[in-house]
Amino acid sequence: MNDYYAHSLPASSKLTQKSVNRCFDGEQHYYSHDSEATKTCMTFSIYLPDEALAGHSCPAILYLSGLTCNADNVTHKAHFQQKCSELGIIFIAPDSSPRSAPRSDNNENDSVPNDERYFVGQGASYYVDATCAPWSDNFNMQTYIVDELYDLLHVEFAINSIGVMGHSMGGHGALLLGFKFPSKFVSVSALSPVCSASESAWGQAAYTEYFGDDKALWTESDASYTIESVGRQYSTILVDQGAADDFLADGQLQTPKLQQACEKAKQPLTLRYKAGHDHSYYFIQTVMNDHIEHHWRMAQMS
Amino acid sequence: MNDYYAHSLPASSKLTQKSVNRCFDGEQHYYSHDSEATKTCMTFSIYLPDEALAGHSCPAILYLSGLTCNADNVTHKAHFQQKCSELGIIFIAPDSSPRSAPRSDNNENDSVPNDERYFVGQGASYYVDATCAPWSDNFNMQTYIVDELYDLLHVEFAINSIGVMGHSMGGHGALLLGFKFPSKFVSVSALSPVCSASESAWGQAAYTEYFGDDKALWTESDASYTIESVGRQYSTILVDQGAADDFLADGQLQTPKLQQACEKAKQPLTLRYKAGHDHSYYFIQTVMNDHIEHHWRMAQMS
Numbered sequence: 082m083n084d085y086y087a088h089s090l091p092a093s094s095k096l097t098q099k100s101v102n103r104c105f106d107g108e109q110h111y112y113s114h115d116s117e118a119t120k121t122c123m124t125f126s127i128y129l130p131d132e133a134l135a136g137h138s139c140p141a142i143l144y145l146s147g148l149t150c151n152a153d154n155v156t157h158k159a160h161f162q163q164k165c166s167e168l169g170i171i172f173i174a175p176d177s178s179p180r181s182a183p184r185s186d187n188n189e190n191d192s193v194p195n196d197e198r199y200f201v202g203q204g205a206s207y208y209v210d211a212t213c214a215p216w217s218d219n220f221n222m223q224t225y226i227v228d229e230l231y232d233l234l235h236v237e238f239a240i241n242s243i244g245v246m247g248h249s250m251g252g253h254g255a256l257l258l259g260f261k262f263p264s265k266f267v268s269v270s271a272l273s274p275v276c277s278a279s280e281s282a283w284g285q286a287a288y289t290e291y292f293g294d295d296k297a298l299w300t301e302s303d304a305s306y307t308i309e310s311v312g313r314q315y316s317t318i319l320v321d322q323g324a325a326d327d328f329l330a331d332g333q334l335q336t337p338k339l340q341q342a343c344e345k346a347k348q349p350l351t352l353r354y355k356a357g358h359d360h361s362y363y364f365i366q367t368v369m370n371d372h373i374e375h376h377w378r379m380a381q382m383s
Numbered sequence: 384m385n386d387y388y389a390h391s392l393p394a395s396s397k398l399t400q401k402s403v404n405r406c407f408d409g410e411q412h413y414y415s416h417d418s419e420a421t422k423t424c425m426t427f428s429i430y431l432p433d434e435a436l437a438g439h440s441c442p443a444i445l446y447l448s449g450l451t452c453n454a455d456n457v458t459h460k461a462h463f464q465q466k467c468s469e470l471g472i473i474f475i476a477p478d479s480s481p482r483s484a485p486r487s488d489n490n491e492n493d494s495v496p497n498d499e500r501y502f503v504g505q506g507a508s509y510y511v512d513a514t515c516a517p518w519s520d521n522f523n524m525q526t527y528i529v530d531e532l533y534d535l536l537h538v539e540f541a542i543n544s545i546g547v548m549g550h551s552m553g554g555h556g557a558l559l560l561g562f563k564f565p566s567k568f569v570s571v572s573a574l575s576p577v578c579s580a581s582e583s584a585w586g587q588a589a590y591t592e593y594f595g596d597d598k599a600l601w602t603e604s605d606a607s608y609t610i611e612s613v614g615r616q617y618s619t620i621l622v623d624q625g626a627a628d629d630f631l632a633d634g635q636l637q638t639p640k641l642q643q644a645c646e647k648a649k650q651p652l653t654l655r656y657k658a659g660h661d662h663s664y665y666f667i668q669t670v671m672n673d674h675i676e677h678h679w680r681m682a683q684m685s
Contacts, residue, residue, distance in 0.1 A: 103627065103657075104665035160462045162668065325405065355405075363406035366464065 096237055099124070105166035106131045109156065114233065118225035119179040120218060121193055125230070126152040127238070128165050128172040138241040140267075140380035141171035141234070142373065143226070145258075147249030147273075148283070149204040151176045155248070158362035164373040170380075171240060172373075175230055177251065178206035179219040193219050200250075200283035201290055207278055208254030209302045211291035220291060226254070227262050242383050244268030244376035248365055249328075252320075253278050256304035256339070263314040268379030270319040270372045273326055273360050276339035279303040283333050305335070305342035316382070317349040319375045321368040323358030398539055401426070407468035408433045411458065416535065420527035421481040422520060423495055427532070428454040429540070430467050430474040440543040442569075442682035443473035443536065444675065445528070447560075449551030449575075450585070451506040453478045457550070460664035466675040472682075473542060474675075477532055479553065480508035481521040495521045502552075502585035503592055509580055510556030511604045513593035522593060528556070529564050544685050546570035546678035550667055551630070554622075555580050558606035558641070565616035570681030572621040572674045575628055575662050578641035581605040585635050607637070607644035618684070619651040621677045623670040625660030 090096055099111035107130035116123040133139045142165075146155055152174045155161070165172045180203050181193045194215040196202030211220040234240055245266045247255035252274020259269035278284025279299040292298040300306045320339065328334050336352070343350040358364040392398055401413035409432035418425045435441045444467075448457055454476045457463070467474045482505050483495045496517040498504030513522040536542055547568045549557035554576020561571035580586025581601045594600040602608045622641065630636050638654070645652035660666040 102661060102663050102665040103625070103659040103669075105669050109665055157460050157664070160465070160668070162665070163462070323405075357405040359404060361404050362459070363404040363411055363464070366462070367405075367407050 090237065094237060095233065104128070104162045107162070107166045108134060109162065111152065116179075116225055116229060118221045118229045121179040122182050123176055123179070123225065123230075124152055124182075125173055125175040126156040127174075128156075128162055129238070130166050130169045130171070132169040133171050133239060136239060137169075138239040139169050139171050140242045140244070140377065141173060141238075141240045142376045143243050143245045143266075144172060144174045145208055145226070145245065145247030145251030145254040146174060146177045147247070147251045148177070149199050150251075151180075151204075154362065155365070158366065159369050160366040161369050161373060164370045168373065168377045170373060170377055171238065173234060175226065178203050178222060196290065198286060201287045205250065205287055207250060207284065207287055207291070207302065208258060209291060212295065212298060213291060213293045216291050222254075223258065227258055227265055231265060242267045242380045244270070244379060246270040246272070246372055246376065247274065248272040249360065250275055250283070252276075253284070253304045256318075257302065257307055259318075260304070260307045260311050260314055263311070267383040268318075268376045269315055270375050272321050272365055272368060272372065273323060273328070273334065274304070274320060274336075274339070275334055277303050277305040277335040279306070280335050280338060281333045305338040308339070308348055309342040309345045312346045313348040315348065315379070317351055318343075319372060320350065320352045321364075321371070322352065322354050323360060323364045324354040324356050325358055326360045326364075328360050392539065396539060397535065406430070406464045409464070409468045410436060411464065413454065418481075418527055418531060420523045420531045423481040424484050425478055425481070425527065425532075426454055426484075427475055427477040428458040429476075430458075430464055431540070432468050432471045432473070434471040435473050435541060438541060439471075440541040441471050441473050442544045442546070442679065443475060443540075443542045444678045445545050445547045445568075446474060446476045447510055447528070447547065447549030447553030447556040448476065448479045449549070449553045450479070451501050452553075453482075453506070456664065457667070460668065461671050462668040463671050463675060466672045470675065470679045472675060472679055473540065475536060477528065480505050480524065498592065500588060503589045507552065507589055509552060509586065509589055509593070509604065510560060511593060514597065514600060515593060515595045518593050524556075525560065529560055529567055533567060544569045544682045546572070546681060548572040548574070548674055548678065549576065550574040551662065552577055552585070554578075555586070555606050558620075559604065559609055561620075562606070562609045562613050562616055565613070569685035570620075570678045571617055572677050574623050574667055574670060574674065575625060575630070575636065576606070576622060576638075576641070577636055579605050579607040579637040581608070582637050582640060583635045607640040610641070610650055611644040611647050614648045615650040617650065617681070619653055620645075621674060622652065622654045623666075623673070624654065624656050625662060625666045626656040626658050627660055628662045628666075630662050
């Protein structure tokens with residue numbers, strides 16, 4: 082659309098460019114590609130500030146979305162573009178799970194499993210590798226995020242470090258993957274995260290499907306247990322939580338578990354409860370700039 | 384949802400509150416009400432900074448959306464909340480036309496006319512009062528905006544001045560209503576506006592339906608003709624236009640007509656072409672803060 086600014090994909094690129102829109106001093110792009118990890122066509126959005134478009138290596142933030150969301154929700158509603166433009170940060174938003182979308186070879190992936198519960202099927206995933214049928218064929222989002230997409234981003238774009246953040250189920254993903262793979266990420270933050278999937282009703286329903294009765298896998302895939310187990314990895318992590326969030330009150334988020342885990346792990350945690358705020362994108366946009374600045378500061382120190 | 388912060392409607396309120404979400408230092412609200420002008424149930428969003436929630440009178444911006452949009456698009460995607468929170472400005476986004484929605488008295492309004500052309504039927508309106516059947520029963524958006532909603536806002540909220548802005552078709556509406564009713568508004572701005580509905584193919588199709596052959600009505604309802612006719616009304620007006628906007632190239636926007644009209648009217652115009660930017664909300668968010676600050680400055684001087 083804007084040829085003058087368009088990012089040039091390498092000739093060998095595995096990506097298909099879906100859209101380009103100029104936004105502040107940079108561009109919002111969408112790409113799709115065939116994933117080996119999920120055996121589906123996956124879509125992600127990426128905001129590239131002008132520094133990145135000019136070929137300079139930039140720090141990046143990988144944003145993991147919550148239940149029911151795809152790349153659109155955060156890209157349209159979270160208001161990250163202005164701050165990323167100002168600071169020269171790349172912002173990547175993958176989908177939250179495999180979907181029954183056609184692959185580029187025109188094979189319909191109608192075999193991708195689903196579930197009528199929004200916290201289990203497509204639009205969920207918890208960013209783990211499922212071990213039980215029928216989920217294990219496609220629901221390999223840990224491998225997708227930390228290996229396949231991670232490597233692809235480094236090949237296709239000039240990225241010098243990646244921080245991971247997420248919202249709700251994606252906040253659990255950010256905490257889990259950030260502490261399971263600390264060599265891959267320079268910073269971690271979360272917005273209204275599920276802090277312990279294995280002690281949240283949403284997470285228990287999903288892990289029953291993905292892992293069956295293997296409680297060792299439940300524990301290994303639980304953010305708070307992982308933090309407690311691996312100990313301090315980052316100089317600090319930033320977590321914002323709306324104090325008027327209904328999911329906090331009903332126990333889905335298990336925020337005190339994260340606080341206890343960080344204390345045991347001696348992992349410094351900046352946990353802020355925001356009066357009056359709920360679980361919505363209106364809350365996400367309110368604290369987004371603080372999170373981008375957190376990742377920017379950590380990237381400068383890395 | 385957040386009772387502590389909730390705006391209290393007067394006991395006599397004609398509004399039904401649909402949602403409340405805390406956002407920055409303020410709240411995003413949605414309301415619906417039965418409109419006499421359109422004979423339909425109309426919905427609008429309103430952002431209330433904490434000053435307004437505390438009962439202090441604030442300046443307001445009335446935002447008129449473009450073709451196909453309702454109150455959601457700008458409220459989700461235009462990123463106005465942070466700046467309005469900082470400056471203490473109320474931001475109101477009405478729907479762009481009457482819709483076939485049920486009224487609160489449970490009469491289905493399936494009689495609201497529509498058209499398969501998105502630039503004519505529901506989601507259009509040009510913010511004029513149609514004179515031809517079947518449109519004239521409901522498509523009275525000029526009366527809705529400058530009389531009914533205008534008065535309702537002053538009764539229900541503590542507003543000390545209103546500026547009008549809009550995007551695309553809504554930019555035409557802002558220019559038209561701002562110059563037709565200069566005693567009602569303290570400031571005018573537009574994003575990627577249709578500058579002359581009567582010389583745009585979109586507008587010609589709509590005005591043929593709304594006004595038939597009465598070309599005097601076409602002219603009275605054309606933003607550029609109106610500016611030329613009424614002369615200077617504001618110390619300046621701000622218009623931003625993406626230079627890579629396809630609708631600019633294909634003649635839908637008629638931007639030079641606005642420039643000529645302002646020159647003839649001796650109406651100071653700040654018209655900025657933004658390299659690389661298109662017609663999307665990615666452009667709107669890029670220039671939104673400048674527009675809010677424009678209206679804030681004009682409100683201080685009023």
